[in-house]
Amino acid sequence: MRLVRIAFVAAALVVVSSACTPIQPWVKPFEREHLADPIMAFDRNPVSSAYLDHVFEAREGARGASGSAGGGCGCN
Amino acid sequence: MRKLLALVLLLGIAPAFAGVLPEDRADVLYHRYQGGGITIDGPSVLVRKKIGESFSVSANYYMDMVSSASIDVKLSASKYKEERKQKSLSVDYLHGKSTYSMGVIDSKESDYVADTAFWALSQDMFGDLTTVSLSYKRGWNDVFRNVKLADGSKTRDPTFADQADSRGYSVGLTQILTRNLIFGFNYEVDEDEGFLNSPYRSVRFATPGGGFQLEKEIYPRTHTSNAASLRLKYYMPWRAALDGSYRFYTDTWGVIGHTLDMTYTHPMWKKWIFDGHLRYYKQTAADFYSDLFPRQGSQNFLARDKELATYDAITVGLQASYDFTIPRVRWIQKSSATLRIEHMTINYDDFRDATRTDPANGIVAGTEPLYKLNANVFQAFVSIWF
Numbered sequence: 001m002r003l004v005r006i007a008f009v010a011a012a013l014v015v016v017s018s019a020c021t022p023i024q025p026w027v028k029p030f031e032r033e034h035l036a037d038p039i040m041a042f043d044r045n046p047v048s049s050a051y052l053d054h055v056f057e058a059r060e061g062a063r064g065a066s067g068s069a070g071g072g073c074g075c076n
Numbered sequence: 077m078r079k080l081l082a083l084v085l086l087l088g089i090a091p092a093f094a095g096v097l098p099e100d101r102a103d104v105l106y107h108r109y110q111g112g113g114i115t116i117d118g119p120s121v122l123v124r125k126k127i128g129e130s131f132s133v134s135a136n137y138y139m140d141m142v143s144s145a146s147i148d149v150k151l152s153a154s155k156y157k158e159e160r161k162q163k164s165l166s167v168d169y170l171h172g173k174s175t176y177s178m179g180v181i182d183s184k185e186s187d188y189v190a191d192t193a194f195w196a197l198s199q200d201m202f203g204d205l206t207t208v209s210l211s212y213k214r215g216w217n218d219v220f221r222n223v224k225l226a227d228g229s230k231t232r233d234p235t236f237a238d239q240a241d242s243r244g245y246s247v248g249l250t251q252i253l254t255r256n257l258i259f260g261f262n263y264e265v266d267e268d269e270g271f272l273n274s275p276y277r278s279v280r281f282a283t284p285g286g287g288f289q290l291e292k293e294i295y296p297r298t299h300t301s302n303a304a305s306l307r308l309k310y311y312m313p314w315r316a317a318l319d320g321s322y323r324f325y326t327d328t329w330g331v332i333g334h335t336l337d338m339t340y341t342h343p344m345w346k347k348w349i350f351d352g353h354l355r356y357y358k359q360t361a362a363d364f365y366s367d368l369f370p371r372q373g374s375q376n377f378l379a380r381d382k383e384l385a386t387y388d389a390i391t392v393g394l395q396a397s398y399d400f401t402i403p404r405v406r407w408i409q410k411s412s413a414t415l416r417i418e419h420m421t422i423n424y425d426d427f428r429d430a431t432r433t434d435p436a437n438g439i440v441a442g443t444e445p446l447y448k449l450n451a452n453v454f455q456a457f458v459s460i461w462f
Contacts, residue, residue, distance in 0.1 A: 027205060027254060029203075029204070031255045032255065033255075034255060034311040035252060035255065035258060037315070037317075039316070039349065040258065040317050042260060045103070045457070045459065046103075047103040047105050047120055047136070048105060048414070048455055048457060051107050051455065052455075055453055056357070056391075059382075059422070060333065060359065060383065061331040061359050062301075062303065062323070062331070062335060063266060063301060063303065064246070064264035064265075064302075065246065065325075066303075066305065
């Protein structure tokens with residue numbers, strides 16, 4: 001029972017402390033050199049990937065969720 | 077045709093980088109698909125340009141020139157040629173960490189006219205480690221049927237005209253996990269309502285003696301699909317990238333699909349970038365699909381579209397890009413030429429080659445060889461950044 005109480009208090013402390021501390025980016029902007037490389041773009045050639053997606057969807061029952069949410073790495 | 081629009085929307089929505097507007101660039105592409113008796117080729121031109129600090133405009137012109145003698149056409153129609161022209165325009169507006177996008181797409185062919193509008197929002201957060209996006213699209217489609225006149229020319233059948241409307245909702249998340257690894261998640265719901273099958277295609281039903289006859293296919297007038305995908309992209313220690321994704325798909329017609337996709341990108345000799353691509357796709361058939369129905373009008377809904385059959389498909393592709401400079405043209409910052417080829421093999425589990433039915437020689441309907449499709453997809457394009 002004592003262990004449960006300690007665990008509860010510890011969990012509460014974690015929740016309270018995290019609520020007061022803003023989330024810090026764990027990959028700093030200066031550490032994003034690799035992510036900023038053009039070969040890491042989710043969609044390096046949009047005109048080509050859109051065409052190929054079209055080819056697949058025209059021949060498959062499945063559709064959707066093939067786009068990305070954008071590069072979004074904040075590297076540029 | 078409804079799929080054509082849903083897909084090309086990617087051109088408009090995917091560039092919605094939160095916090096950063098898309099680069100100014102222009103692409104001129106030639107595409108060619110050849111397989112299963114069908115050849116489709118044509119150009120695609122995409123131009124993006126920033127206007128001031130906050131706006132970016134994107135315009136695309138795309139064309140398909142179709143020459144079809146597919147197995148469906150051989151069974152119930154005659155070889156045809158068709159053109160589809162599509163124009164799209166979209167605008168991105170950057171405000172702080174948010175990017176708002178909206179656009180329209182217009183697609184026309186002789187028997188299908190489609191108009192689509194879309195809206196999207198992307199938001200950077202958590203020190204630009206996370207990008208959340210939302211999008212909505214709405215489509216209005218008019219479906220017609222062409223008939224051949226005695227002189228061989230085509231005209232619209234005055235006895236047939238229908239409509240199909242569509243709505244699509246999607247959410248996305250892109251997350252930087254480490255200095256070498258990015259994660260992506262997408263979820264999309266699409267709804268269609270109206271005339272959703274082909275006005276040309278037929279299903280077949282068995283007749284005594286081992287033969288078959290044809291009747292028009294009938295689909296439900298509503299269709300809702302759900303798709304969710306996960307993606308990881310990793311930067312290798314020797315300057316290369318490995319990209320892997322999985323997508324799960326399910327819909328109200330009973331189709332369940334799985335897609336695995338893998339791409340390896342490797343720069344070489346300073347100016348070259350090579351990509352190797354492998355894709356595996358597998359699906360179950362729609363509830364109302366059958367290669368051979370037992371009798372005429374045997375159920376309310378009838379489909380014999382390969383796209384709704386049970387099958388798996390493997391695609392293998394290679395791409396080579398070469399960066400080059402154009403001397404004395406200062407406004408062009410960078411340019412590249414790219415060749416890309418993909419080979420697709422589709423193995424159908426319950427779609428048979430009905431052109432080979434021959435009861436006199438023991439090949440009765442339902443025992444023909446299973447159909448297999450091999451196709452090559454070729455792309456050549458030039459890109460400039462300015």
